[in-house]
Amino acid sequence: MTAPRSSGPALAVVGATGAVGSVLLQILSQRADVWGDIRLIASPRSAGRVLAVRGEETEVIALTEDAFDGFGKGDIVLFLTPAEVSARWAPVVTARGAVVVDQSAAFREDPEVPLVVPEVNGHAVRIRPRGIVAGPDCVTAAMIATLGALHAEYGLADLAVSSYQAASAAGRAGSEALRRQLSLVAGSTLGEQTGDVRRAVGEDTGPFAAPLALNVVPWSGELREGGWSSHELAVRAETRRILGLESLPIAVTCVQVPVVTGHSLTVRARFEREVDAGHAREILEAAPGVVLVDDPEAGEFPTPADAAGTDPAWVGRVRGSLDDSRSLEFFVCADNLRKGAALNATQISELIAGEFA
Amino acid sequence: MTAPRSSGPALAVVGATGAVGSVLLQILSQRADVWGDIRLIASPRSAGRVLAVRGEETEVIALTEDAFDGFGKGDIVLFLTPAEVSARWAPVVTARGAVVVDQSAAFREDPEVPLVVPEVNGHAVRIRPRGIVAGPDCVTAAMIATLGALHAEYGLADLAVSSYQAASAAGRAGSEALRRQLSLVAGSTLGEQTGDVRRAVGEDTGPFAAPLALNVVPWSGELREGGWSSHELAVRAETRRILGLESLPIAVTCVQVPVVTGHSLTVRARFEREVDAGHAREILEAAPGVVLVDDPEAGEFPTPADAAGTDPAWVGRVRGSLDDSRSLEFFVCADNLRKGAALNATQISELIAGEFA
Numbered sequence: 001m002t003a004p005r006s007s008g009p010a011l012a013v014v015g016a017t018g019a020v021g022s023v024l025l026q027i028l029s030q031r032a033d034v035w036g037d038i039r040l041i042a043s044p045r046s047a048g049r050v051l052a053v054r055g056e057e058t059e060v061i062a063l064t065e066d067a068f069d070g071f072g073k074g075d076i077v078l079f080l081t082p083a084e085v086s087a088r089w090a091p092v093v094t095a096r097g098a099v100v101v102d103q104s105a106a107f108r109e110d111p112e113v114p115l116v117v118p119e120v121n122g123h124a125v126r127i128r129p130r131g132i133v134a135g136p137d138c139v140t141a142a143m144i145a146t147l148g149a150l151h152a153e154y155g156l157a158d159l160a161v162s163s164y165q166a167a168s169a170a171g172r173a174g175s176e177a178l179r180r181q182l183s184l185v186a187g188s189t190l191g192e193q194t195g196d197v198r199r200a201v202g203e204d205t206g207p208f209a210a211p212l213a214l215n216v217v218p219w220s221g222e223l224r225e226g227g228w229s230s231h232e233l234a235v236r237a238e239t240r241r242i243l244g245l246e247s248l249p250i251a252v253t254c255v256q257v258p259v260v261t262g263h264s265l266t267v268r269a270r271f272e273r274e275v276d277a278g279h280a281r282e283i284l285e286a287a288p289g290v291v292l293v294d295d296p297e298a299g300e301f302p303t304p305a306d307a308a309g310t311d312p313a314w315v316g317r318v319r320g321s322l323d324d325s326r327s328l329e330f331f332v333c334a335d336n337l338r339k340g341a342a343l344n345a346t347q348i349s350e351l352i353a354g355e356f357a
Numbered sequence: 358m359t360a361p362r363s364s365g366p367a368l369a370v371v372g373a374t375g376a377v378g379s380v381l382l383q384i385l386s387q388r389a390d391v392w393g394d395i396r397l398i399a400s401p402r403s404a405g406r407v408l409a410v411r412g413e414e415t416e417v418i419a420l421t422e423d424a425f426d427g428f429g430k431g432d433i434v435l436f437l438t439p440a441e442v443s444a445r446w447a448p449v450v451t452a453r454g455a456v457v458v459d460q461s462a463a464f465r466e467d468p469e470v471p472l473v474v475p476e477v478n479g480h481a482v483r484i485r486p487r488g489i490v491a492g493p494d495c496v497t498a499a500m501i502a503t504l505g506a507l508h509a510e511y512g513l514a515d516l517a518v519s520s521y522q523a524a525s526a527a528g529r530a531g532s533e534a535l536r537r538q539l540s541l542v543a544g545s546t547l548g549e550q551t552g553d554v555r556r557a558v559g560e561d562t563g564p565f566a567a568p569l570a571l572n573v574v575p576w577s578g579e580l581r582e583g584g585w586s587s588h589e590l591a592v593r594a595e596t597r598r599i600l601g602l603e604s605l606p607i608a609v610t611c612v613q614v615p616v617v618t619g620h621s622l623t624v625r626a627r628f629e630r631e632v633d634a635g636h637a638r639e640i641l642e643a644a645p646g647v648v649l650v651d652d653p654e655a656g657e658f659p660t661p662a663d664a665a666g667t668d669p670a671w672v673g674r675v676r677g678s679l680d681d682s683r684s685l686e687f688f689v690c691a692d693n694l695r696k697g698a699a700l701n702a703t704q705i706s707e708l709i710a711g712e713f714a
Contacts, residue, residue: 162519162623164573164612179543186536186543197662209653214616215662216521218623218674218688223654226634227676236679249680253623253688255521258615259571266519266575266610277583296566297580305554305572317575319584322593323606331575331610 008036009353010071012098014089015080016040016060017049019172020103024080024342029054031346034353041067065092073097074356076349079104080341094131099352103345107134108238115241117141118347119289120148125351133348138340139163139231139254140238142263143332145339146315149287150280150328151243155272157326159239160251164264165220166304167256169336170207175260177206181213182258208256217256229254262304263336270327277320280328284315289339294318307333311343365393366710367428369455371446372437373397373417374406376529377460381437381699386411388703391710398424422449430454431713433706436461437698451488456709460702464491465595472598474498475704476646477505482708490705495697496520496588496611497595499620500689502696503672506644507637507685508600512629514683516596517608521621522577523661524613526693527564532617534563538570539615565613574613586611619661620693627684634677637685641672646696651675664690668700 015021021042028038029052038053040060047062061067063085071077075098079086083106090100090107107113113132114124117140125133136144147156167178185200201211209219221231236250257264285292293300294316302314313334321327334340372378378399385395386409395410397417404419418424420442428434432455436443440463447457447464464470470489471481482490493501504513524535542557558568566576578588593607614621642649650657651673659671670691678684691697 160517160608160625164521164614182539182543186539197665209656209658210660211662215619215660216614216616216621217660218621218658219653226679227651227653227674228679229653247680249678251517251625251678251680251684251686253625253674253686255621255623255688257521257573259573262572264573264575264612266612268517268608294584296576296584296586299566301566301575303567303572303574305568308554317584317610321606321608322583322585323604323608327608329608329610331612 008034009356010037010039010075011035011349012039012041012068012071012077013080014041014063014077015085016051017042017046018080019168019175020080020337020341023337024078024346025051025053027338027342027346034350039067063089068093068096068098071096071098075099076101076352078345078349080345090132099128100132101135101345101348101352102132103135103341105137105234107132108136108234115238116348117144117148117242117344118351119145119287121242121244122351125348126355133352135341135344135348136238136242137231137234138169138336139165139235139263139265140242141340141344142313142334142336143265143267144239144242145287145289145313146267146284146330146332147239147269148243149283149290150269150271153283154275156243156245156248156269157272158249158270160268161235162252162266163254164257164259164304165254166259166261166263166336167212168261169263169340173207177208178212178258178260180206181211185213212256212258214258216258218253220254220256259304261308261335261337262333263340264302264304264331264333266329266331268327268329270324272326274325275320275328277318277328281318284318289313290315292316302331302333304333308335310335311338313339365391366713367394367396367432368392368706369396369398369425369428369434370437371398371420371434372442373408374399374403375437376525376532377437377694377698380694381435381703382408382410384695384699384703391707391714396424420446425450425453425455428453428455432456433458433709435702435706437702447489456485457489458492458702458705458709459489460492460698462494462591464489465493465591472595473705474501474505474599474701475708476502476644478599478601479708482705483712490709492698492701492705493595493599494588494591495526495693496522496592496620496622497599498697498701499670499691499693500622500624501596501599502644502646502670503624503641503687503689504596504626505600506640506647507626507628510640511632513600513602513605513626514629515606515627517625518592519609519623520611521614521616521661522611523616523618523620523693524569525618526620526697530564534565535569535615535617537563538568542570569613569615571615575610577611577613616661618665618692618694619690620697621659621661621688621690623686623688625684625686627681629683631682632677632685634675634685638675641675646670647672649673659688659690661690665692667692668695670696
């Protein structure tokens, strides 16, 4: 552990050794340092590893009751863990008076837990009856800042979105499965016309419901009523919650693509008022957490490869509908590990730390 | 050339040596043989190559006036060529009285040239004032049979589609560029968080506007007014034409994905009448040229890897909207070289041959 620092709230990161955890440690090194102690916590299996935090070697400790010793009011514990781990350990932390920032799905639907993307509804972080604040799913996070900015101007009336989701959203197991599959199909004799990806990849599709190399997979999550996936319903519910539009009609299809990092979405948004694509571009250009890249003739449009490793949502291909003066279409990409997880959780934690400053 | 056959119209295939051409020759071997002579034609560069047609070795001849010697009324010349080649040579063929079936964009917007997908508007093939029949773009072709069947039952009122397009739609150059890029990124040290795909691939992105390996590219075609791509406008115009709905509102974003063969689309369709997802599944199950694969819990949903090398459009993820009793969402895949090009052109040619039988 690092030597205690004199100022700033203490921060604990639970799940520090995972894919999102290692991005979070990078982000902590890059941003203004508002923290006192930073404690790294992980499963007993990963305990004892030494990771660099703000340039100092820090030993990872095991997730036990003792791991939170010394944490109390004004301190923050950030969970980058599966939902069942968050659900089990968050109450242990809040009982000590510290605030939980949870990146899992455990509390996203709890009306007493605010679901926050700072650029859109940062104010919501202050009202947290359970002492817990949640960040959204990485697909929701990728598009919500663009929608929030446009909604404030035009009033959202209807949304149809399709995702192009990266493998690393399934953690290291996801990116490793994609790379393994790519090496298998690269060594095979696939022609242009054959459908032999399944044969080359075999049964071991990793966390995906079908081979992902040279393929797209229109399924993530579990089956819900009516043929919907839990992931699609989550994107819909979270978008409504963060925008404060509880009855917004949302069409959504979640599709996984063979990209390592960087979620993309196509969006058609219909508004209550008439939209002008030029003015919409100005709004997006000025929106916090959003970068407009929209000159396709010059090769300027967002791609996940360009968004990966960066903080903002990249938006482009902004077009006014040809049929409806109140509709807009666009394409948006964001790093699913950063804005989709580690960055958003850091931003929420900084907002809370600011309350106690 | 093969020995003349006694019966059936003669068929010439211009562009026989390309990616679509080689699929077409396979298809001719698999289907009922309605043809007399089959003549293979290509650019002078490819002339002299010998290809198997119906099990017989056939020499490819160069595209010149003489290449069409002996062709006249009742014969068919199928163009699998770039639009400028089709535009130049189609009139040479029609002047001889033979019918042109063109798979390029050259005539798709010509009101005197029917645009035909046999499962949807096969009747249109008979009225061809210029002696030319066109097949649609491969993205339109992938979804149109599902839309046609649902429209007949419910009446289409509004459409929002997003494409997941395969590299081979750009011909051999497309699939070769993707494979080259995949080998470059496989050899690089890309981590989960880095955006280094551009560095690994370099400037040579082939026919794509950005690197396609481990990436998605929301651009295909040329820039048109309002930020639209020519490809998006084509999908919109063709869908309206084939369905006979000249003012159907259509939102469309075309996106290329790192798949070799097999176009996919997410579709949200709003209808004039209320839809029931179960009944919609029955309609799709019975629709010609469509296969329903829709049991996601059992891993049954369409993927491009499974659609590649097959004739039908595979449709699944059929869901009734949660907000609107007149809307349906689904996911559809089809082989862009087969239903998207060679198969559809063959089906059109067979319809025309039937007129003279």
